[in-house]
Amino acid sequence: MDTIRAIKGTQDILPVDVALWQQMEVVAQRILTLAGYREIRTPIFERTELFVRSIGTATDVVSKEMYSFTTQGNDDITLRPEATAGVVRAFIQNNLYASGDVQKLWYCGPMFRYERPQKGRQRQFHQLGLEALGSSDPRADVETIAIAIDILKTLGLGNLSVTINSVGRGDDRDRYRQALIDYLTPYRAELDKDSRDRLSRNPLRVLDSKDERTREIVAEAPKLVEYLSDTSKAHFDRVLSLLDNLDIAYAIDHKLVRGLDYYTHTAFEIQSNHLGAQNAVCGGGRYDGLVSELGGPETPAVGWAMGLERIAILLQQQQFVCPTQTDVYVISRGQVAEDVALAIAQQLRQAGLVTALDLSGGKFNKQFKRADRSGATWALVLGDEEVARHVVQAKQLQTGKQYEVTRTDLVAVLRGDLVPAG
Structure with a gap:
């Protein structure tokens, strides 16, 4: 089909x-x-x-x-x-x-x-x-x-x-329109087809013709300013x-x-x-x-x-550069961790952080590659172990530094209000 x-x-x-x-x-x-x-x-x-x-x-x-x-x-x-x-x-x-x-x-x-x-x-x-x-x-x-x-x-x-x-x-243009018609009429056969059509309907449009011969003719035409x-x-x-x-x-x-x-x-x-x-x-x-x-x-x-x-x-x-629009990219694997990751993503969005949640369910290394491509500042990683301990692994993607952050402190750390330990 x-x-x-x-x-x-x-x-x-x-x-x-x-x-x-x-x-x-x-x-x-x-x-x-x-x-x-x-x-x-x-x-x-x-x-x-x-x-x-x-x-x-x-x-x-x-x-x-x-x-x-x-x-x-x-x-x-x-x-x-x-x-x-x-x-x-x-x-x-x-x-x-x-x-x-x-x-x-x-x-x-x-x-x-x-x-x-x-x-x-x-x-x-x-x-x-x-x-x-x-x-x-x-x-x-x-x-x-x-x-x-x-x-x-x-x-x-x-x-x-x-x-x-x-x-x-209007009265200025009426006088000029007639002067332009009087000037262009002897050249009618040399004008391009569109300009010939415009000569009687809308002669002022002949002035912006792109045809080379018409432009040569128009170059010597009366100027509108002379009729103001x-x-x-x-x-x-x-x-x-x-x-x-x-x-x-x-x-x-x-x-x-x-x-x-x-x-x-x-x-x-x-x-x-x-x-x-x-x-x-x-x-x-x-x-x-x-x-x-x-x-x-x-x-x-x-x-x-x-x-x-x-x-x-x-x-x-001029090679416009799109500003980074993602603050946080959330990575998770395993059903329990994925459910918690969804809740964390919503929490961060409500706190004003632009947050992308990986929905692929793929391996961690593939999710990390997508996080790098996203342009995010932070990547958050959750597995079953992190969920059990109520922590998140937070990685600064530009520097590569990684911190373990409690869920209680997470928003403050991501906003820059709290320096993470380690």
């Missing part, structure tokens, strides 16, 4: 890798909490209309990449391709705007897009993100960028670069000034427009040069019109999302 394999574009995160993922989550949670952000958890699937209205029908995400289906109740449902729309929906539905305070929210979880799987890009992938809803202040833009950099640097990532641009407001209103220019200039004040290095990329329709003003990416063509580990920007577009009050907002698969790849390349 054929074995059942994981669906293409999905992957198992095995125990050997989970410590790395947990480290990413712990670091992010600590830094986001320090910055006053609170976690929000939204459903993995939403009504399809939410993503059509927020992301835009002209985007590749909506037109090509969504996992959508009709339920038995004839509801059109989509597995979330990104989280911002769901967070905004929750913000509106639960009246989080009623207090008048800026809502600083973060999330972490799986997203789904039907794309060609490649390094750092899966069809089920995971994102960490934040959203700050209720402030139009350029400081909010820069604070979010600074928090992202703090998270990445705390994880130990280097070789990172920040690229930034302003995509202006005075208000949009002032916002962008203030963002750049604040980045300078924080000593955050950046490069302005006039072709950076991001892939979703809801962006306004600031758009940015944080990239790594170790990931090939798909080199962005974090991307985001401002989306001042999205809340009202989805039926809420006029609410400025800014946010970003990080791809955890891509960050995991970078950490693995």
Whole structure:
């Protein structure tokens, strides 16, 4: 009988890798909490209309990449391709705007897009993100960028670069969109197929084409910054000034427009040069019109999302070392000793010690080999003789020193509160 394999574009995160993922989550949670952000958890699937209205029908995400289906109740449902729309929906539905305070929210979880799987890009992938809803202040833009950099640097990532641009407001983009169409139309036959399709639907996406000839054509295209209103220019200039004040290095990329329709003003990416063509580990920007577009009050907002698969790849390349997670490894042989070993393991866990109990029933030498591989600090050994005398043989695995410890003193010795005799 054929074995059942994981669906293409999905992957198992095995125990050997989970410590790395947990480290990413712990670091992010600590830094986001320090910055006053609170976690929000939204459903993995939403009504399809939410993503059509927020992301835009002209985007590749909506037109090509969504996992959508009709339920038995004839509801059109989509597995979330990104989280911002769901967070905004929750913000509106639960009246989080009623207090008048800026809502600083973060999330972490799986997203789904039907794309060609490649390094750092899966069809089920995971994102960490934040959203700050209720402030139009350029400081909010820069604070979010600074928090992202703090998270990445705390994880130990280097070789990172920040690229930034302003995509202006709707009227700015309308003027620029027409100028871009006017410029690109004479070159239509020379553009790659995707760019020809985008020229009428979403011409700004032509700017980030990877096709060599299209990139040559785009290099001489008008720049969006030339079509910004005075208000949009002032916002962008203030963002750049604040980045300078924080000593955050950046490069302005006039072709950076991001892939979703809801962006306004600031758009940015944080990239790594170790990931090939798909080199962005974090991307985001401002989306001042999205809340009202989805039926809420006029609410400025800014946010970003990080791809955890891509960050995991970078950490693995930098030889991330999993911290030792086991304090004690309990070895036993013989039914009476095994029963006592189970009771001791529970006692140690209740005392706050990470304790692994060998359940193999194998020979002592094989159990000791597993204890060494576990990375534990201590190995406890129980046989019938130890049980009869109410003692445990405690071995420090790094030094090889072994002590006989009474069960009464065991927790104190393992915690380091009592020096064992011998």
